[in-house]
Amino acid sequence: MASVSRVRRGDAAFYALVGASAIAFVAEICLVFLRAPVEARMGIVQKIFYFHVPSWYGMYIGAAACFVGSFGYLVRDTDGRDAFARAGAETAVVFGAMGLITGPLWGVKAWGTFWTWDPRLTTALLSFLIYVAYLVLRSFAGDGGGERRFAAALGILGAAILPIIHYSVQLWGGQHPMVVTGSGGGLKHPDMKLAFAGGFLCFTLLAALMLIARTRLEIVASRLRRAEEDAIDLGLDTRDET
Template sequence: MKLTIPTLHTSEAGGEWVTWLAIATAVTLTAGVGMAFFYAPEEATMGVVQRIFYFHVPSAIVTYAGFLTCATASVAYLVTGSRKADVVARAGAELGVLFCTAVLLSGPIWARKAWGTWWTGEPRLLLTLVMCLIFVAYLVVRQMGGRSEMTRRICAVLGILGVADIPLVRVAVQRWRGNHPRVLREGGIAPEMAHAFTVMLLGVGLMFLTLLLLRIRAGLLEEDVETWHLQLSARRATLDDRRS
């Protein structure tokens, strides 16, 4: 039996330009944070707490990007059975949960100042919480299920169900009237604030992309290591057989 060393997948997930993407992320995020604190004017009623907005909203937007990546890749996995699609789905779910946690942590700090309470039954809060729970459950199943083909299938099913459920959760919770701020849609925002927000959105978006590519790369390497490990154990078993 010949031992084939698997080709490393590093070049397939972004390759060289992950580095450039990381540099762009660092530059944009630094500029964005600087603008959020020093360029954008202080909001009249909320004061400094309003600046959470520059971190909170971009995180919320990339949370959706993460979960959508997960669902799309899950469909691709079920259709094609490609391991790569499975790795992408996992990366999407992990990043979605990461940014969703950021949203759930930064939201209450703002709400404490704006609404006088850490947590309310407001629709979008509930939606975000439920979404986070669905994908935390997804990750738990991933972790507990091991690396079998069956677990990958189950997780693909969960990823699709999870994203399909988001609009339903939204419909259900929105029948209770909410009081989430809708600053952007009403145009009640200073131009400097809009600039800072745009740069932050770009920065967080780039960070999401960089992390996604890195996580996919790590996932593909994990796959390689596992294939290698299986081959080695098979090889050792044959050698042991010959010896005895």
């Protein structure tokens, strides 16, 4: 009974988070498209900024979750920690894909080219590819203890590149804007700041939803795999019977 009530409380919290995210996204759309002013030099395309930067922030959240889950798994191997790491990597790939596609759409207007091998862009692409590699490994290399530990090591190494992405513009220059990290901030209108903050809130909620949903699904998959193994131990082969 206690576990049923815990599940119901968890469901209620999840649905509350879904509701909060929906409200936040509607508010954010209004802020970006109806309230935030058009930027003087770049025009309307600057509004990509309000979900391009938060999408990379969502990628950082996923990568951080992957790091925490992976590190936790190496300390003590539980299905929950492995599931959290896997969910984190997937979240990182989803948000990284958003960032990698929306960035060039902004860049073609700002720089006149979709892609340039700028330090920020290059390190961000490398980081994205590390998490793609993590997911490919998890999809094709089985789900044994060895594979999980190897993936956990990759999840920890993947996080090492995050500070390099963050400080790449300061360290190596390049064309990438420094509006957010510039001294005092480069958003010159309060509604720009509001829309930007709203973007961060929306993508934080979205990342949390994705992490929770995928972690739960992976835990269920692990439980099912153990049940299948138990069935095989009892002489019941779940694969061969028709």
